[in-house]
Structure formats: C-alpha cells, structure tokens
Amino acid sequence: MVESVKxxxxxxxxxCGDFGVLAAVKKAAQEVGIPPNEEVLVGGIGCSGGIHxxxxxxxxxxxxxxxxxxxxxxxxxxxxxxxxxxxxDGDGYAIGMGHFMHAFKxxxxxxxxxxxxxxxxxxKGQAAPTAPIGYEGNVEPPFDAMLTALSIPAHNFIARxxxxxxxxxxxxxxxxxxxxxxNQGYAFVEDLSPCVTYNDTFKDWRxxxxxxxxxxxxxxxxxxxxxxxxxxxxxxxxxxxxVMHRPKTPNGDAxxxxxxxxxxxxxPANADIDLELNxxxxxxxxxxxx
Amino acid sequence: MTSPSAQATALVGEAGPALxxxxxxxxxxxxxxxxxxxxxxxxxxxxxxxxxxxxGLYVYTSRNVLxxxxxxxxxxxxxxSREPTAAAKPEVDLLLAFDREAxxxxxxxxxxxxxxxxxxxxxxxxxxxxxxxxxxxxVGSQVGQPIxxxxxxxxxxxxxxxxDPEKTRAVIEDRFRRRxxxxxxxxxxxxxxxxxxxxxxxxxxxxxxxxxxxATEQILTTGNQAVALGFVVGGGRFFAGxxxxxxxxxxxxxxxxxxxxxxVVRQAEDELAAVNMxxxxxxxxxxxMTSTSxxxxxLMTEGIGHAATAEVPIVVADCQRVGPSTGxxxxxxxxxxxxxxxxxxxxxxxxxxxxxxxxxxxxxxxxALNLADKWxxxxxxxxxxxLCQNTVTGTxxxxxxxxxxxxxxxxxxxxEALEVYKYYAFTPDGISPHVPPGTxxxxxxxxxxxxxxxxxxxxxxxxxxKMMRKRMDKLSYAKSDLPLPRVxxxxxxxxxxxxxxxxxxxxxxxxxxxxxxxxxxxxYQARTLFPVQTETLSPFLDSVDQAFVVEHNYSxxxxxxxxEFLPQYHDKLRxxxxxxxxxxxxxxxxxxxxxx
Numbered sequence: 001m002v003e004s005v006k007x008x009x010x011x012x013x014x015x016c017g018d019f020g021v022l023a024a025v026k027k028a029a030q031e032v033g034i035p036p037n038e039e040v041l042v043g044g045i046g047c048s049g050g051i052h053x054x055x056x057x058x059x060x061x062x063x064x065x066x067x068x069x070x071x072x073x074x075x076x077x078x079x080x081x082x083x084x085x086x087x088x089d090g091d092g093y094a095i096g097m098g099h100f101m102h103a104f105k106x107x108x109x110x111x112x113x114x115x116x117x118x119x120x121x122x123x124k125g126q127a128a129p130t131a132p133i134g135y136e137g138n139v140e141p142p143f144d145a146m147l148t149a150l151s152i153p154a155h156n157f158i159a160r161x162x163x164x165x166x167x168x169x170x171x172x173x174x175x176x177x178x179x180x181x182x183n184q185g186y187a188f189v190e191d192l193s194p195c196v197t198y199n200d201t202f203k204d205w206r207x208x209x210x211x212x213x214x215x216x217x218x219x220x221x222x223x224x225x226x227x228x229x230x231x232x233x234x235x236x237x238x239x240x241x242x243v244m245h246r247p248k249t250p251n252g253d254a255x256x257x258x259x260x261x262x263x264x265x266x267x268p269a270n271a272d273i274d275l276e277l278n279x280x281x282x283x284x285x286x287x288x289x290x
Numbered sequence: 291m292t293s294p295s296a297q298a299t300a301l302v303g304e305a306g307p308a309l310x311x312x313x314x315x316x317x318x319x320x321x322x323x324x325x326x327x328x329x330x331x332x333x334x335x336x337x338x339x340x341x342x343x344x345x346g347l348y349v350y351t352s353r354n355v356l357x358x359x360x361x362x363x364x365x366x367x368x369x370x371s372r373e374p375t376a377a378a379k380p381e382v383d384l385l386l387a388f389d390r391e392a393x394x395x396x397x398x399x400x401x402x403x404x405x406x407x408x409x410x411x412x413x414x415x416x417x418x419x420x421x422x423x424x425x426x427x428x429v430g431s432q433v434g435q436p437i438x439x440x441x442x443x444x445x446x447x448x449x450x451x452x453x454d455p456e457k458t459r460a461v462i463e464d465r466f467r468r469r470x471x472x473x474x475x476x477x478x479x480x481x482x483x484x485x486x487x488x489x490x491x492x493x494x495x496x497x498x499x500x501x502x503x504x505a506t507e508q509i510l511t512t513g514n515q516a517v518a519l520g521f522v523v524g525g526g527r528f529f530a531g532x533x534x535x536x537x538x539x540x541x542x543x544x545x546x547x548x549x550x551x552x553x554v555v556r557q558a559e560d561e562l563a564a565v566n567m568x569x570x571x572x573x574x575x576x577x578x579m580t581s582t583s584x585x586x587x588x589l590m591t592e593g594i595g596h597a598a599t600a601e602v603p604i605v606v607a608d609c610q611r612v613g614p615s616t617g618x619x620x621x622x623x624x625x626x627x628x629x630x631x632x633x634x635x636x637x638x639x640x641x642x643x644x645x646x647x648x649x650x651x652x653x654x655x656x657x658a659l660n661l662a663d664k665w666x667x668x669x670x671x672x673x674x675x676x677l678c679q680n681t682v683t684g685t686x687x688x689x690x691x692x693x694x695x696x697x698x699x700x701x702x703x704x705x706e707a708l709e710v711y712k713y714y715a716f717t718p719d720g721i722s723p724h725v726p727p728g729t730x731x732x733x734x735x736x737x738x739x740x741x742x743x744x745x746x747x748x749x750x751x752x753x754x755x756k757m758m759r760k761r762m763d764k765l766s767y768a769k770s771d772l773p774l775p776r777v778x779x780x781x782x783x784x785x786x787x788x789x790x791x792x793x794x795x796x797x798x799x800x801x802x803x804x805x806x807x808x809x810x811x812x813x814y815q816a817r818t819l820f821p822v823q824t825e826t827l828s829p830f831l832d833s834v835d836q837a838f839v840v841e842h843n844y845s846x847x848x849x850x851x852x853x854e855f856l857p858q859y860h861d862k863l864r865x866x867x868x869x870x871x872x873x874x875x876x877x878x879x880x881x882x883x884x885x886x
Contacts, residue, residue: 002705002706002708003709004733004734005712005734037730037731040574040728042570058727060570060736060737061737061739070566073566073570073574074574074727075570076570076571077578078574078727098563099559099562099563261549267574268577269574269576271552273577273694275694279689281550282522282523289511
C-alpha cells in the first residue's frame with residue numbers, strides 16, 4: 001500500500017457546529033458505502049471550507065465562492081466520482097451566489113452542504129447574508145436558502161438540517177448521497193451550524209427549529225406546499241428544517257446533467273485521448289473543414 | 291439542370307458585351323462591401339470568397355460589424371490573390387456600397403483606378419468612378435423581397451470582373467441549396483437580375499479580369515476554428531466558456547466537435563464559473579480549456595493564479611479585442627499582453643503562447659495542452675480578433691506533428707513502486723509525478739493555499755520558500771519546451787521587425803514589398819511571449835541595427851515587456867503602434883519604417 005496524504009485534526013473551535021457535519025459526512029459516506037478513493041470533497045473558503053482536510057478522502061480547496069463551479073467541473077470530467085462540495089453561508093450565498101443559483105438549474109449529481117451560521121467567523125464575526133437585522137449592525141433582511149431553492153423548478157433534493165440533531169442530519173445526508181450517486185441530480189443540504197465564538201445560536205435554534213415533516217399537509221414533492229409551510233413557520237418565529245424537496249419522479253429520468261451530456265457515464269477524464277485510437281475519427285473531422 | 295427554378299433563371303449574355311474592351315488583369319484584388327447591418331454585406335463577401343476559391347486564388351476576408359444584431363454600419367472586405375496572404379490589401383479596388391455611409395467610410399482607401407458600385411435605389415452618387423444600379427428596387431419588384439439585393443450585387447460584380455458564368459452560378463447553388471428550394475430559386479433570380487443590369491451598362495462588362503490561381507487544395511478557415519480543432523486532436527475533452535466576442539466561435543465549434551469523443555462543452559453562467567469548472571475538470575484528469583476576451587480574462591485572473599498554485603493544468607485562450615472595459619467588442623487590438631505578463635496577485639508561473647497564423651493556432655493549441663499537462667502550469671493562448679475571426683485560405687490541417695505528452699502522469703506500476711505519494715513532491719524540475727483523483731490506493735489534497743508536499747496548508751517559512759521556487763523555477767526549466775520563434779527574411783539584414791499574432795500577415799507582406807525596393811529585413815515572429823525568450827531575442831537584436839516592434843495597442847506593451855528582460859537593447863527598439871480598432875496593412879508598416 002502506497003502511503004499518501006492523511007487527514008489531520010480539525011482547526012475548529014471546540015463546540016463548533018461544523019463538528020456535527022464532519023461526523024455526519026463520515027458516517028453517511030460509510031453507510032452508503034462510498035469507496036473513499038472515489039470520493040472528492042471540495043472545500044470552500046472560511047472555517048467550514050477546511051473540512052476536506054479532516055477526512056481521509058480526496059480533497060480540493062476551491063477559491064472563495066467558486067466551489068460549486070469546481071465541483072461541477074469534476075463531476076462532468078469524471079462522473080464516476082462522488083463529489084461533495086462543502087462550505088459556509090458567506091462563501092455560498094454572498095460571493096458565490098451566482099453559482100449557487102445556477103447549480104440547481106444545472107443539476108449535476110453532486111451534494112452541496114452549506115454550514116450556515118449567519119456570520120463570517122474566520123474574519124471575526126461580520127454579518128453573513130443570512131444574518132438577522134441587528135447582528136453586527138446589519139440592516140438588510142436575511143437571505144433564506146430554502147425559499148430560494150424551492151423557487152427553482154429543477155429535479156433537485158433540498159433539505160435543511162441542524163447540527164444539534166446529528167442523527168437526522170446523518171439520515172438526510174444518506175438520502176442526499178444516494179440521490180446523487182444514483183445520478184438523479186443535484187442535492188443541496190443547508191445545515192444550521194452555529195459559530196460558538198461569534199454567534200452562538202445553539203440554544204436559540206434548538207428552541208426554534210420545527211421539523212416540517214411533522215406539519216399538517218407536508219408533501220416534499222410539492223414545491224408550492226413546502227414554500228407555504230416554510231413561510232408560515234418563519235412568520236411564527238420558527239426555523240423550518242427537514243427535507244424540503246424530494247422529486248416524485250423516480251430514478252432513470254435522465255434529468256441529471258451528467259446523464260444528458262454523457263449517457264454512458266464515460267467522462268472526459270476516462271476517455272482515451274491516445275492519437276492512434278482516434279486517428280480515423282480525427283482525420284474525418286479535419287477533412288470536414290472547408 | 292432540369293428543375294423548374296433553373297429554367298426560370300437561365301443564364302444571360304454568355305457572350306459578354308458587344309463592345310470590345312481590354313480587361314485589366316487582377317492578380318491581387320480587394321473588394322470592400324459596406325452597408326447597414328442586415329444588408330447582407332457578409333453574404334456578398336462569402337459568395338465572392340467561394341467564387342475566388344473555385345478559381346484557385348488565396349482568399350483573406352475581414353469584417354467590421356457593430357456589436358448589435360441588425361443595423362448600424364457594417365462592412366466586409368475580401369482579398370483574393372495568386373500568392374498566399376494574411377492581411378488586408380492596402381488599397382481597395384472595388385467598393386460595393388449599399389448606403390452612403392459605406393462610400394464615406396471606404397473612399398479614402400479606394401485605389402486610384404478603383405471604382406464604386408452602389409445601390410441607386412438607396413442613394414445617388416454623381417462621381418466619375420461610381421456606377422449605380424437599383425438593386426433593391428429591381429429585386430423587390432421581381433423577386434418579391436429586396437433582401438436578395440446582395441445576390442444581385444454579386445451578379446453585377448461577376449460581370450464587372452469577367453467571372454465564369456457557370457462557376458458564378460455554382461457558388462449560389464452551393465451556398466443556398468441546403469437552405470431551401472425557395473431560397474435557391476430566389477437567389478438565382480436575383481443573380482440573374484444583377485447580371486442583366488451590369489451587362490446593359492457600357493462601362494461595366496469585363497472591366498477587370500481575375501486571374502486563375504493554383505490554390506486548389508486549400509481550405510478557408512479562421513483562427514477560432516483552428517483552435518477548436520487543435521483542442522480536439524490535442525486530447526482536449528472539457529471546455530467551459532461564456533459567450534463573448536470575438537471568442538465565442540471556439541465554444542460553438544467545440545459544441546459540434548467534442549460530443550463524439552466523450553467530451554463536454556458547458557456554457558457557464560459567467561467567466562468565474564467557466565474558469566473554475568475548467569480547474570475542476572483539469573484536477574479530475576481531463577484536458578480542459580476555456581476561451582474568452584479581455585473582460586472575461588479580468589474575471590478569470592483569480593482562477594488562473596489558483597490553478598498555478600494548486601498545480602492544476604488549464605488552458606485559457608484570450609481572443610483580444612479593443613479594451614479596456616467593454617471597449618469595442620467587435621474590433622481588433624492586442625492590448626492584453628501587459629495584463630497577462632503580470633497577471634494576478636502574488637507570483638506564479640504561466641506560459642503565454644501566441645500563434646501567428648491559422649496553421650499556428652492549430653499547432654500551438656496542441657502544444658498548450660501538452661505543456662499544461664506536463665508542467666502543471668496554466669497556459670494562456672494569446673490570440674487577437676483578426677486572427678480569430680478573419681477567414682483565410684490555408685493548407686488543410688493534418689495530424690502530422692500532433693503528439694500527446696502526459697508528462698509525469700503515473701501508471702499503476704509506477705504508482706505502486708512509490709513508497710509515498712505526494713501531489714506536491716519536490717523534484718529537480720518542479721514537476722511532481724501525479725495521478726487523478728479516483729485512482730485506487732491513494733488520496734491527494736489539492737489547494738491554492740500555500741501547502742506542504744502532501745497538500746496540507748502550511749505557513750512554514752522554509753516550506754514557503756521551497757514551494758515558491760518549485761513553482762517559479764518551472765519558468766526556467768520549461769524554456770526549451772516552449773514554442774520557438776520563427777525568423778523570416780535575409781540573414782544579414784539590418785532592419786528588424788518583431789511581432790506576434792495577426793501582425794504576421796502585414797509584416798510578411800511589408801517585408802516582401804521592401805525587399806522588392808532593395809530593402810532587406812528580418813522578422814522575429816514571437817510564438818512564446820512569456821517567459822520572454824531572451825535566448826532567441828538577444829541574437830536577433832544583436833544582428834539588426836534597429837527593430838520595429840509592431841503591435842496593436844497604445845502603450846507599446848510588447849516592446850516594454852522585451853525591455854523589461856533585455857534592457858540593454860533599449861536603443862534599438864522602435865514601435866509601430868496602431869490602436870484605432872483595425873488591423874495594420876503592409877503599407878502602414880512601410881510608411882512608418884520610411885519615417886512617413
């Protein structure tokens with residue numbers, strides 16, 4: 001066995017919500033049975049984005065806000081890889097907002113986990129796009145990723161979890177990973193992951209989270225219903241969590257981007273570019289130029 | 291011909307004019323076609339190009355359109371000659387004007403014995419060298435739609451220049467047959483109208499006679515198409531881009547070419563996504579490229595630095611246009627070099643390669659893919675609007691000379707023979723042997739943060755210095771791998787030219803014209819712009835008394851870059867600059883050399 005890079009101890013503050021995500025990602029990957037060398041973790045910039053260093057898998061640390069673009073590039077280059085992008089809410093919803101919106105539309109079968117804590121912890125506590133009015137002088141209303149995700153009609157899996165409930169989080173990640181590994185499309189999971197140093201919301205969130213699946217009329221295949229349930233929950237001062245969207249149509253609909261582009265799932269990185277193998281086809285292509 | 295449409299449009303006047311005339315022979319001719327966008331100026335240029343190619347001439351076409359779908363002044367120029375050419379002819383022999391603006395725009399370049407052919411249903415021109423036919427009115431009344439006036443004008447030109455009637459007609463059939471029977475019929479009618487009108491005018495038929503050429507095996511192509519083809523045969527399999535003039539065609543060609551080879555082309559939401567998707571694909575093991583122009587390149591800059599530090603191979607093609615900001619999207623300039631040579635924040639290596647001809651675009655794109663893969667360094671292909679979009683006849687592309695170099699990609703045995711696999715292992719030439727993610731048995735960590743050999747984030751000062759040198763020293767180690775310059779002209783000549791990109795065409799033409807006047811010269815065509823090729827530039831500059839650096843920008847960017855690395859040649863360097871949005875012509879270069 002050739003020795004290669006090993007994970008190291010996390011750099012997070014004791015008690016950080018991200019530990020819950022780290023544990024859940026490890027457990028879920030094990031439960032789903034992902035061969036570690038086929039797993040690629042794409043980290044964003046910020047505390048949470050270091051997660052790829054703390055697990056024994058392949059990792060790439062993307063530029064601030066660009067982890068989704070890199071993750072989609074990886075998936076399309078080698079659709080056999082299980083690609084998980086993981087970063088913070090500043091990375092995803094501020095500098096990376098353009099890619100955040102388009103990832104739903106693109107629908108490549110990757111999992112994106114946002115560790116949401118309403119703050120920029122690594123730069124010492126500025127307001128994130130999700131910060132409530134009043135936090136660190138914030139005067140702008142908070143951005144809500146679930147409402148936004150629900151507004152884009154694509155074949156996606158959408159959920160919100162809470163680091164204070166690791167069991168549900170693991171179960172949700174298992175479902176999300178099965179969704180992406182089955183080439184059904186894009187999975188987005190926002191985890192409420194408090195920053196214990198700059199915005200310790202553990203106690204507050206534990207009191208306010210509401211599992212939407214327990215609400216009357218819950219139907220994760222109906223965006224209209226879920227949008228209404230989310231809004232109503234938020235209006236009552238609570239935070240909706242749970243699976244927000246689970247497409248009704250079964251596997252095999254070829255909705256995922258990689259299936260549309262590479263139906264046999266042989267991606268560019270696996271394609272043989274040897275000149276001799278392609279000589280005939282290349283010659284034909286070059287002769288077609290006039 | 292047996293179809294009904296053929297009968298309705300039988301060719302007229304095969305015998306030519308009653309009046310005998312000695313036609314002036316043209317072996318290098320230039321036609322400028324101007325009008326409003328939507329007038330079909332590009333169609334006329336395309337039809338003429340097809341005709342000239344049928345007669346074995348070399349063709350070079352350029353266009354000047356505004357950045358809008360319809361309307362505004364648009365013109366197209368076409369040059370046909372017995373000798374290969376890659377530049378616009380200094381003077382225009384025939385100006386075809388669909389509106390008055392075309393006359394205002396084109397007259398200054400009209401040759402002394404040139405003439406203007408204009409659409410007299412749009413405007414009048416009472417000048418001795420101008421002849422008008424009411425193309426739009428005639429075609430409108432006889433074909434039903436005035437838009438076919440462009441084909442009528444082509445018909446008139448065919449009489450004026452004594453074209454072969456069969457070939458003239460075959461061009462229309464080639465072009466419109468596939469569109470629809472109706473389009474073909476209407477265009478053949480319009481052709482006939484134009485021919486009849488021209489034949490009825492005493493001063494038009496056989497005014498000129500175009501010579502035959504021997505360039506029968508040539509293809510008509512563009513730099514953008516050559517880059518796309520080079521990408522495919524060079525093993526490029528992932529492309530992401532965002533539409534931007536004048537680079538878009540690279541993406542459009544690849545959308546056609548790549549899918550049969552398990553290749554992927556994605557139109558990204560912006561250039562930030564495009565370059566980062568390419569980084570992701572390059573990391574995963576695919577040969578990946580994006581193409582853009584100046585504004586997009588500004589957005590991609592952070593990503594290019596990231597790729598260099600993370601040692602992920604990517605290729606970025608920059609089709610330069612007039613900048614800064616939105617500048618002039620459709621117009622020609624070479625003003626991104628200073629930005630590229632000093633790219634981004636922090637120090638990182640990159641190679642800047644610059645093809646000068648369409649054939650070079652094909653070859654150097656293959657080189658770019660190999661170099662990126664081997665050296666794990668971002669490779670920038672520096673192109674320009676004229677090279678990217680002007681069409682030119684050239685030898686068909688071939689696979690001769692194409693090779694695939696994976697560098698230090700480890701196969702299974704090589705990997706298993708290692709005791710420890712490190713993505714950033716220190717090696718004498720800075721290249722770390724590597725495998726893509728997904729390879730059984732090993733992991734990698736890849737990052738744009740400073741890192742140790744394993745890819746763990748590190749701020750250790752000793753490691754920092756070693757890693758900086760590992761990356762930056764590739765600039766020295768790779769030098770002998772990079773495309774060499776081509777030097778043209780007479781070895782003993784004391785007059786030198788230095789240029790890159792599309793200046794190749796006008797500089798070569800200027801050299802030939804100067805040689806005919808007894809002025810020998812040498813031309814150093816730079817094909818690697820960074821790292822600056824001091825090893826070849828020095829002897830070249832030693833051999834000449836002065837060297838004109840020919841480039842399309844305000845601030846002499848290429849000349850300054852050379853001086854940055856070779857300050858001792860300061861006194862020998864002169865600049866020929868043009869930044870009005872159009873390409874240089876040989877006559878302009880000669881005028882500057884002669885101090886005019």
